[in-house]
Amino acid sequence: MLPSLDARRRVEDKAARRPPTTATGVGMSFRRGIMTRSRASSPGALIAVDWGTTRLRAALLAADGGVLDETESGDGIGTLSGGHEAAFERLVGDWPKVPAIMAGMIGSRQGWREAPYVSCPATPAALAGGIIRFDTGAGRPVAIVPGIMLRSPDRDGDVIRGEETQIVGLIDRGGADGIVILPGTHSKWATIAGGAITGFHTFLTGEMFELLSRHSFLRHSVAVDGRDLSAVPDFTRAVRRTVEGGLPFLAAIFSVRARQLLDGVSREDNLAYLSGLVIGGEIAAARDAGAYKDGAPIRIVGAKSLARAYHKAFAAIGRSTEQVDGTEMVVAGLVHLARVIGLLPTEGTRS
Amino acid sequence: MLPSLDARRRVEDKAARRPPTTATGVGMSFRRGIMTRSRASSPGALIAVDWGTTRLRAALLAADGGVLDETESGDGIGTLSGGHEAAFERLVGDWPKVPAIMAGMIGSRQGWREAPYVSCPATPAALAGGIIRFDTGAGRPVAIVPGIMLRSPDRDGDVIRGEETQIVGLIDRGGADGIVILPGTHSKWATIAGGAITGFHTFLTGEMFELLSRHSFLRHSVAVDGRDLSAVPDFTRAVRRTVEGGLPFLAAIFSVRARQLLDGVSREDNLAYLSGLVIGGEIAAARDAGAYKDGAPIRIVGAKSLARAYHKAFAAIGRSTEQVDGTEMVVAGLVHLARVIGLLPTEGTRS
Numbered sequence: 001m002l003p004s005l006d007a008r009r010r011v012e013d014k015a016a017r018r019p020p021t022t023a024t025g026v027g028m029s030f031r032r033g034i035m036t037r038s039r040a041s042s043p044g045a046l047i048a049v050d051w052g053t054t055r056l057r058a059a060l061l062a063a064d065g066g067v068l069d070e071t072e073s074g075d076g077i078g079t080l081s082g083g084h085e086a087a088f089e090r091l092v093g094d095w096p097k098v099p100a101i102m103a104g105m106i107g108s109r110q111g112w113r114e115a116p117y118v119s120c121p122a123t124p125a126a127l128a129g130g131i132i133r134f135d136t137g138a139g140r141p142v143a144i145v146p147g148i149m150l151r152s153p154d155r156d157g158d159v160i161r162g163e164e165t166q167i168v169g170l171i172d173r174g175g176a177d178g179i180v181i182l183p184g185t186h187s188k189w190a191t192i193a194g195g196a197i198t199g200f201h202t203f204l205t206g207e208m209f210e211l212l213s214r215h216s217f218l219r220h221s222v223a224v225d226g227r228d229l230s231a232v233p234d235f236t237r238a239v240r241r242t243v244e245g246g247l248p249f250l251a252a253i254f255s256v257r258a259r260q261l262l263d264g265v266s267r268e269d270n271l272a273y274l275s276g277l278v279i280g281g282e283i284a285a286a287r288d289a290g291a292y293k294d295g296a297p298i299r300i301v302g303a304k305s306l307a308r309a310y311h312k313a314f315a316a317i318g319r320s321t322e323q324v325d326g327t328e329m330v331v332a333g334l335v336h337l338a339r340v341i342g343l344l345p346t347e348g349t350r351s
Numbered sequence: 352m353l354p355s356l357d358a359r360r361r362v363e364d365k366a367a368r369r370p371p372t373t374a375t376g377v378g379m380s381f382r383r384g385i386m387t388r389s390r391a392s393s394p395g396a397l398i399a400v401d402w403g404t405t406r407l408r409a410a411l412l413a414a415d416g417g418v419l420d421e422t423e424s425g426d427g428i429g430t431l432s433g434g435h436e437a438a439f440e441r442l443v444g445d446w447p448k449v450p451a452i453m454a455g456m457i458g459s460r461q462g463w464r465e466a467p468y469v470s471c472p473a474t475p476a477a478l479a480g481g482i483i484r485f486d487t488g489a490g491r492p493v494a495i496v497p498g499i500m501l502r503s504p505d506r507d508g509d510v511i512r513g514e515e516t517q518i519v520g521l522i523d524r525g526g527a528d529g530i531v532i533l534p535g536t537h538s539k540w541a542t543i544a545g546g547a548i549t550g551f552h553t554f555l556t557g558e559m560f561e562l563l564s565r566h567s568f569l570r571h572s573v574a575v576d577g578r579d580l581s582a583v584p585d586f587t588r589a590v591r592r593t594v595e596g597g598l599p600f601l602a603a604i605f606s607v608r609a610r611q612l613l614d615g616v617s618r619e620d621n622l623a624y625l626s627g628l629v630i631g632g633e634i635a636a637a638r639d640a641g642a643y644k645d646g647a648p649i650r651i652v653g654a655k656s657l658a659r660a661y662h663k664a665f666a667a668i669g670r671s672t673e674q675v676d677g678t679e680m681v682v683a684g685l686v687h688l689a690r691v692i693g694l695l696p697t698e699g700t701r702s
Contacts, residue, residue: 117613149613155598156606157613186568186605202605204567211562216555217537247506248636250600254537254553255507262468262500262508285599 044068044096046344048334049088051106052162053078056087060095063345065335069095077105077112084112085136099141101338103330104162107132107144117149117159123196124168128340145337150200155289158202163188166301169332170324171195178297182326183306185210187282189291201291205282212253213274221260222274223267229275230309232268236316238276242284243317249281279313302326395419395447397695399685400439402457403513404429407438411446414696416686420446428456428463435463436487450492452689454681455513458483458495468500468510474547475519479691496688501551506640509553514539517652520683521675522546529648533677534657536561538633540642552642556633563604564625572611573625574618580626581660583619587667589627593635594668600632630664653677 045063049056054076060069075087084106092100107115118130130146147161163182167190170176176195182188185206191199212218229235241247256274259265265273286292298314298321300307307323314321338344393413401408405427411420426438435457443451458466469481481497498512514533518541521527527546533539536557542550564573580586592598607625610616616624637643649665649672651658658674665672689695 149609151613154596155592155603157609158605159609159612201602202609203601204604205601207567208601211567215566216558216562241506245505246639248599248639250554250556250559250632250636251552251640251642252506253555254509258500258508258510258553261510262502281601285601288597288599289602291602 044098046098046335046338047092047095047100048331048338049100049102049106050104050162050165050330051102051111052076052104056091058088058092058100059331060092060098061331061335061344064347065331065344067331077108077110085138089136089138097138097140099143099343101131101143101145101334101343103145103165103334107146108161111144112142113144115144115146117147117161120148120150120200121196121198122148122164124171124336125340127164127168128337131337131341133341141343143338143341143343145334148197148200152199158200160188160190160200160202163190164197165333165337166326166329167192167197167333168336169329169334170299170301172332172336176299178299179292181298181300181302181310181321183279183300183302183310189286191291191296199291201286201289203282203285205278208281209275209278212256212278213271218253218256218274221257221267222271226268226271226275228305228308229272230312232272234265234269234273235276235309235312238273239280239283239313239316242277242280243287243313246284249277249285252277252281275309276313279309283313283317297322299324301329393417393419395449397449397686397689398443398446398451399682399689400451400453400457401455401513401516401681402453402462403427403455407442409439409443409451410682411443411449412682412686412695415698416682416695418682428459428461436489440487440489448489448491450494450694452482452494452496452685452694454496454516454685458497459512462495463493464495466495466497468498468512471499471501471551472547472549473499473515475522475687476691478515478519479688482688482692484692492694494689494692494694496685499548499551503550509551511539511541511551511553514541515548516684516688517677517680518543518548518684519687520680520685521650521652523683523687527650529650530643532649532651532661532672534630534651534653534661540637542642542647550642552637552640554633554636556629559632560626560629563607563629564622569604569607569625572608572618573622577619577622577626579656579659580623581663583623585616585620585624586627586660586663589624590631590634590664590667593628593631594638594664597635600628600636603628603632626660627664630660634664634668648673650675652680 044060046061048059048061055072056075057072059067062068071091073091080087106112113132113134115130115132118126127145131143133143135141145165147159148164150158166182167180170180176192178192180190180192187203187205189201190197213222242249242252256270260270300310300321301324303326311321311323335344339346395411396414397412399410399412406423407426408423410418413419422442424442431438457463464483464485466481466483469477478497482494484494486492496516498510499515501509517533518531521531527543529543531541531543538554538556540552541548563569593600593603607621611621651661651672652675654677662672662674686695690697
């Protein structure tokens with residue numbers, strides 16, 4: 001993953017034992033040793049893995065999908081050149097030698113084994129059908145979930161790899177029809193209808209915020225960091241200006257500089273304003289690109305702080321949203337897919 | 352100046368003797384020793400100066416405004432903390448001790464002396480009225496041109512500092528009514544009516560291109576550099592997609608990655624595509640923000656390669672443009688203002 005929207009929560013150390021929630025909404029925010037008393041005696045049945053560019057996260061699951069233990073390391077695929085099996089075994093060496101199901105960049109061309117994209121519209125069953133399976137050198141069964149690719153006559157293609165698992169988790173819970181937003185470095189907007197992902201759209205929102213606030217000339221006009229940007233009135237103001245006022249993002253961003261020069265706006269307020277411009281810009285662009293229709297239910301899946309910012313942005317324009325925990329959805333999605341391919345007993349058959 | 356859209360033409364050395372044209376369209380691209388025979392005997396009457404963040408450029412002018420000699424150094428105001436007089440005298444020490452008129456960031460709060468912004472709408476006369484004048488320690492008269500600020504009920508404020516001089520040059524030439532685009536790191540679109548600058552809008556186009564092509568994850572999907580990006584068909588395709596197709600910039604940029612992943616588009620073609628997205632995004636944003644109306648004449652003032660790219664972008668959507676040399680306009684603007692404030696004889700009175 002590239003630097004995240006919510007940079008203050010980034011994990012800089014290579015193997016934090018209590019990693020913070022990521023801003024991408026993709027990561028599992030696992031804590032070690034959260035085994036509950038009721039499950040302390042459950043044997044592990046499956047390891048659910050979210051293996052991205054910068055981090056490798058794993059959860060040991062019971063046969064009923066309950067989380068027994070969690071761990072993670074900095075062995076993202078961007079830091080490895082080969083050695084995936086060793087990196088994985090290093091991380092989960094203390095756990096039982098059960099099968100693993102993995103999602104994320106681990107299935108890309110640069111990953112362990114490539115799981116080619118399945119086409120959109122895509123059902124969970126189609127995703128399960130695209131899962132590739134192999135045994136490690138040590139004989140552990142591994143399943144890797146594919147991403148989804150989209151072809152559209154109106155624009156160039158688009159791809160999802162990692163976030164699809166959370167959407168499957170949401171579909172598994174039922175009643176997911178509508179819009180699912182997975183905010184982050186590269187925000188994904190997906191349309192769910194009839195239990196399938198019928199379309200999606202990627203926005204570089206988190207990366208744009210990072211580039212502008214830290215690497216552009218605007219860095220002189222904004223604070224390095226802010227506590228809760230979406231609570232600042234200037235956040236709401238920027239959202240309204242872009243979404244309701246219709247001021248295009250590219251026409252709005254220079255104002256961050258002008259506000260400082262002409263109005264003496266503080267760098268803290270200006271950072272919140274810039275955050276509102278990029279999130280509002282994303283919402284306006286999604287609307288204008290047809291990624292959502294008025295009235296469709298909107299679910300925001302991700303880390304709490306980022307989900308709250310999106311929730312507040314929608315509230316500023318009179319739209320209500322439902323916030324869904326991203327960590328739970330990763331596990332729910334991987335459990336669902338593991339059951340479809342027989343890596344876990346189906347719910348009806350579990351003891 | 353921050354890194355420019357046309358990065359291959361950037362001047363990296365501190366005091367190039369034959370500097371290339373800058374991509375910002377603001378800089379004067381002077382060459383040393385271009386004294387023509389007919390002017391070889393003219394005494395210098397005025398030094399015209401474009402003093403920006405990264406470079407200090409100066410031209411020695413005859414009383415009729417003709418250029419006698421040119422020079423420049425890397426003593427931009429961003430590299431100085433005080434010592435402006437010494438930096439200037441170091442550069443022009445060989446020239447006669449004539450008055451100087453300066454435009455650019457030298458008049459900002461971080462410059463030599465602040466020339467506060469005048470309000471928009473602004474005429475050349477109003478700009479001349481905002482010029483601040485003082486004598487250096489060595490007794491040389493100096494005039495510094497102010498920038499222009501804009502207040503709008505529809506958006507936050509905007510500022511120009513440097514480019515206004517080129518617009519004055521254009522107005523001085525007559526028939527400038529319409530839109531003037533000064534492409535660059537921070538592109539400016541100005542509306543000219545009745546010999547006044549009635550509005551303007553800043554876009555971070557050049558900086559956005561630099562950030563995305565060199566500092567975002569898209570850097571893996573685009574070439575480091577390209578010869579003539581606007582000649583590549585994918586440039587035109589991207590312009591049409593954003594301007595005619597109406598795909599918002601934020602909704603379009605991830606496709607640079609998808610094109611590489613799904614379509615195997617070359618990094619060279621993808622760089623041209625990204626260039627088309629940012630320039631097309633600027634044009635679409637300018638239109639949507641009301642910065643130009645269909646039918647208004649469009650003049651592009653700036654360095655040739657960048658002006659050509661904008662010309663081709665407009666041609667792709669069926670609009671014709673006129674290209675105006677930025678260097679000439681800087682001198683023409685400073686000469687015009689110098690005459691208004693009496694630093695040079697007016698044209699009617701010169702011998």
